[in-house]
Amino acid sequence: EPEVTQTPSHQVTQMGQEVILRCVPISNHLYFYWYRQILGQKVEFLVSFYNNEISEKSEIFDDQFSVERPDGSNFTLKIRSTKLEDSAMYFCASSAETSGGGTGELFFGEGSRLTVL
Amino acid sequence: AQSVTQLGSHVSVSEGALVLLRCNYSSSVPPYLFWYVQYPNQGLQLLLKYTTGATLVKGINGFEAEFKKSETSFHLTKPSAHMSDAAEYFCAVSTMNRDDKIIFGKGTRLHILP
Numbered sequence: 001e002p003e004v005t006q007t008p009s010h011q012v013t014q015m016g017q018e019v020i021l022r023c024v025p026i027s028n029h030l031y032f033y034w035y036r037q038i039l040g041q042k043v044e045f046l047v048s049f050y051n052n053e054i055s056e057k058s059e060i061f062d063d064q065f066s067v068e069r070p071d072g073s074n075f076t077l078k079i080r081s082t083k084l085e086d087s088a089m090y091f092c093a094s095s096a097e098t099s100g101g102g103t104g105e106l107f108f109g110e111g112s113r114l115t116v117l
Numbered sequence: 118a119q120s121v122t123q124l125g126s127h128v129s130v131s132e133g134a135l136v137l138l139r140c141n142y143s144s145s146v147p148p149y150l151f152w153y154v155q156y157p158n159q160g161l162q163l164l165l166k167y168t169t170g171a172t173l174v175k176g177i178n179g180f181e182a183e184f185k186k187s188e189t190s191f192h193l194t195k196p197s198a199h200m201s202d203a204a205e206y207f208c209a210v211s212t213m214n215r216d217d218k219i220i221f222g223k224g225t226r227l228h229i230l231p
Contacts, residue, residue, distance in 0.1 A: 043207060056218060091160060107163075108161040
């Protein structure tokens with residue numbers, strides 16, 4: 001069964017360092033998302049991406065964050081200069097375009113846990 | 118804007134008892150509604166979703182949810198809890214707009230008592 005894969009599963013970094021989280025969405029999907037979940041808190045929307053550009057982003061997704069689909073298969077989230085409060089589980093998701101438009105099921109990866117020291 | 122409220126951050130039920138996890142939504146347009154489950158140290162798995170049509174939706178692992186527009190609710194139920202149901206459950210809402218995101222509730226952790 002096709003699935004969304006994320007790497008790394010866990011990354012530990014020093015504050016101020018750049019981090020790139022990688023995702024391989026399901027191959028025929030057109031919409032891509034990043035969410036994050038700070039430990040013990042809700043899953044929060046960061047950004048959605050369609051047709052090689054950002055569709056929508058939340059207030060969390062500031063200038064320190066960027067996304068890219070560099071080669072048609074990977075979908076990356078970059079944090080330029082990490083802060084302690086960026087420690088969280090980051091989930092990538094993808095969805096297919098439904099015939100009537102609208103959001104169908106989002107398929108989530110297993111997450112990348114980022115720990116900023 | 119859409120939002121989701123889940124009543125109760127923790128719910129405990131005995132094995133074999135009814136599971137009821139409450140979710141109310143707010144949406145200015147007809148919503149799509151979802152329940153996702155997160156087992157410890159795992160990602161998010163779709164349990165069930167409501168888009169259009171039948172308001173009682175059946176999902177995996179014996180769960181079901183009923184969309185009640187008049188009550189703006191989408192409560193999740195299971196007739197008989199199993200130990201393996203212990204997990205975090207998230208209600209989520211989206212709209213019918215293309216490439217719209219889904220918004221999650223804060224989650225309800227379900228504890229199953231032996």
